[in-house]
Amino acid sequence: MPLTTTRKMLLDAQAGHYAVGAFNVENMEMAQAIIGAAEELRAPVILQTTPSTVRYAGTGLYCAMVAELAREASVPVAMHLDHGDSFELCVRALRDGYTSIMIDGSKLPLQENIALTKRVADMCNAAGVPVEGEIGRVGGKEDDLEVENAGYTIPEEAVRFEKESGLFSMAVGVGTAHGFYKEKPQLNKDLIVTLRGMLASPMVLHGASGLSDDDVRDCIARGICKVNFATELRAAYTEGVKEVLRETPNVFDPKAYGREARRRVTELVKSRMLVCGCDGKA
Numbered sequence: 001m002p003l004t005t006t007r008k009m010l011l012d013a014q015a016g017h018y019a020v021g022a023f024n025v026e027n028m029e030m031a032q033a034i035i036g037a038a039e040e041l042r043a044p045v046i047l048q049t050t051p052s053t054v055r056y057a058g059t060g061l062y063c064a065m066v067a068e069l070a071r072e073a074s075v076p077v078a079m080h081l082d083h084g085d086s087f088e089l090c091v092r093a094l095r096d097g098y099t100s101i102m103i104d105g106s107k108l109p110l111q112e113n114i115a116l117t118k119r120v121a122d123m124c125n126a127a128g129v130p131v132e133g134e135i136g137r138v139g140g141k142e143d144d145l146e147v148e149n150a151g152y153t154i155p156e157e158a159v160r161f162e163k164e165s166g167l168f169s170m171a172v173g174v175g176t177a178h179g180f181y182k183e184k185p186q187l188n189k190d191l192i193v194t195l196r197g198m199l200a201s202p203m204v205l206h207g208a209s210g211l212s213d214d215d216v217r218d219c220i221a222r223g224i225c226k227v228n229f230a231t232e233l234r235a236a237y238t239e240g241v242k243e244v245l246r247e248t249p250n251v252f253d254p255k256a257y258g259r260e261a262r263r264r265v266t267e268l269v270k271s272r273m274l275v276c277g278c279d280g281k282a
């Protein structure tokens with residue numbers, strides 16, 4: 001089927017108290033793995049690319065590839081721009097067919113974050129494409145984005161952000177960080193409950209690589225309905241490549257290690273989808 005937006009997917013997840021997994025994609029094998037996992041488990045799925053990924057190969061190429069895989073798939077697939085870092089990049093992604101856009105103005109003062117998010121949302125909403133905004137900071141390092149200290153979302157600010165920015169979904173700071181955790185994350189699960197009570201928008205959890213299954217489930221039970229996984233997919237993919245090259249150093253056909261890397265990403269994505277509870281929801 002054609003690419004779908006994240007709108008119905010996330011509203012259904014919010015009503016059904018589960019989360020849709022959003023998985024960062026870098027290449028064809030990862031895209032096949034993620035959509036293959038979704039088909040196997042009958043799960044709706046979001047594929048997403050960061051700014052550094054689209055600098056590597058372009059929004060047009062990633063979107064065309066995922067759209068073609070989606071066309072052949074029998075489950076809903078959305079293509080999302082993750083951590084969009086400028087109005088211009090959002091324009092490009094929208095023009096090239098992305099069906100969901102994140103503008104990350106979380107490092108800006110609230111008023112400027114609202115203004116930037118609104119500018120992107122006004123454009124995307126006119127095209128029927130939902131926008132994810134972010135308030136509070138996700139710690140750690142993702143892409144070129146490095147944040148020293150995670151900032152917890154302030155509920156009153158989140159309410160204002162929701163009211164004034166035109167966003168559809170909201171990434172919140174509740175103590176997670178991008179990348180693998182060097183120390184135990186200080187998750188504020190009560191804050192998720194508070195935010196859920198004050199906001200209507202679907203809430204997004206970033207930085208899920210390395211979080212325990214129980215932590216992910218707890219966050220979803222408290223109101224998260226989109227969960228982002230990136231680092232651990234890249235690690236699983238690369239481990240697969242390394243192992244094939246270690247065991248058969250003479251191999252030179254990219255398909256030989258691509259196949260094993262893809263298999264590992266499929267298995268990982270399936271296990272994360274089961275934790276999200278989105279299996280059987282397509």
Ligand code: 13P
Pocket residue numbers: 024082083142177178179180205206207208209228229230231232
């Ligand atoms: P991880 O790399 O920690 O899984 O974070 C994913 C993410 O939030 C992508 O936006």
Ligand code: ZN
Pocket residue numbers: 083138142178206207228
């Ligand atoms: Zn993120």
